[in-house]
Amino acid sequence: MSNMINVALPKGRLGEKVYDMFEKAGFECPSIKEKNRKLIFENAEKGVRYFWVKPSDVAIYVERGAADIGVAGKDILLEYEPDVYELVDLNIGKCRMAVAAPKEFRDNPQKTLKVATKFSNIAQTYYNSIGRDIDMIHLNGSIEIAPILGLSDVIVDIVETGSTLKENNLEVKENIVPISARLIANKTSFRFKSEKIEFIAREIAAQTEADK
Numbered sequence: 001m002s003n004m005i006n007v008a009l010p011k012g013r014l015g016e017k018v019y020d021m022f023e024k025a026g027f028e029c030p031s032i033k034e035k036n037r038k039l040i041f042e043n044a045e046k047g048v049r050y051f052w053v054k055p056s057d058v059a060i061y062v063e064r065g066a067a068d069i070g071v072a073g074k075d076i077l078l079e080y081e082p083d084v085y086e087l088v089d090l091n092i093g094k095c096r097m098a099v100a101a102p103k104e105f106r107d108n109p110q111k112t113l114k115v116a117t118k119f120s121n122i123a124q125t126y127y128n129s130i131g132r133d134i135d136m137i138h139l140n141g142s143i144e145i146a147p148i149l150g151l152s153d154v155i156v157d158i159v160e161t162g163s164t165l166k167e168n169n170l171e172v173k174e175n176i177v178p179i180s181a182r183l184i185a186n187k188t189s190f191r192f193k194s195e196k197i198e199f200i201a202r203e204i205a206a207q208t209e210a211d212k
């Protein structure tokens with residue numbers, strides 16, 4: 001195993017913030033700021049290699065060891081339950097998982113509840129915990145239109161500012177769980193590269209404390 005640390009970053013605004021945290025921790029890689037479409041950036045001297053992946057794919061790279069560490073949303077970790085270590089709550093990318101429905105919707109406990117979501121595992125676990133029978137409708141995006149068109153009664157989705165719900169005449173009915181970005185590590189890497197990974201985790205945790 002090389003001593004290089006491979007870091008999977010979520011592509012997008014959150015990932016750029018995360019890279020800045022790594023830079024502050026002393027693992028800079030200036031070429032990453034060049035405007036191009038490259039996906040892999042390396043600073044051999046610092047022993048670090050970054051790659052941009054789809055946010056929902058970070059956990060797969062880390063679980064399978066293609067990346068030693070990475071940053072993934074708690075939503076993805078709860079939904080797919082990857083076998084990784086969760087090292088630090090970065091306290092950014094904050095939002096919540098919630099049940100939402102049209103304002104006028106009133107749940108009838110006698111009827112099976114139709115739930116549309118991208119997060120079937122989180123939704124199923126939640127409804128099991130309250131003993132509610134549901135009919136799960138798995139969708140891949142634009143979840144908000146499902147109750148408007150009568151495809152579902154409610155949705156389980158991420159709410160950040162709440163403006164997507166508002167603009168579609170929906171409102172939060174129940175909060176399920178708060179979400180934020182987490183630093184995660186591959187279990188084998190954590191054993192064999194523990195010193196460097198723990199150093200990075202400590203530096204990054206210190207920055208999240210400082211940002212509070």
Ligand code: PRP
Nearest residue numbers: 141142157158159160161162163164165
């Ligand atoms: C999420 C979610 C909502 C929106 C909520 O989608 O599915 O559509 O954000 O944010 P708001 O409360 O600030 O309006 P995201 O933009 O992550 O992408 P997606 O549509 O691919 O799920």
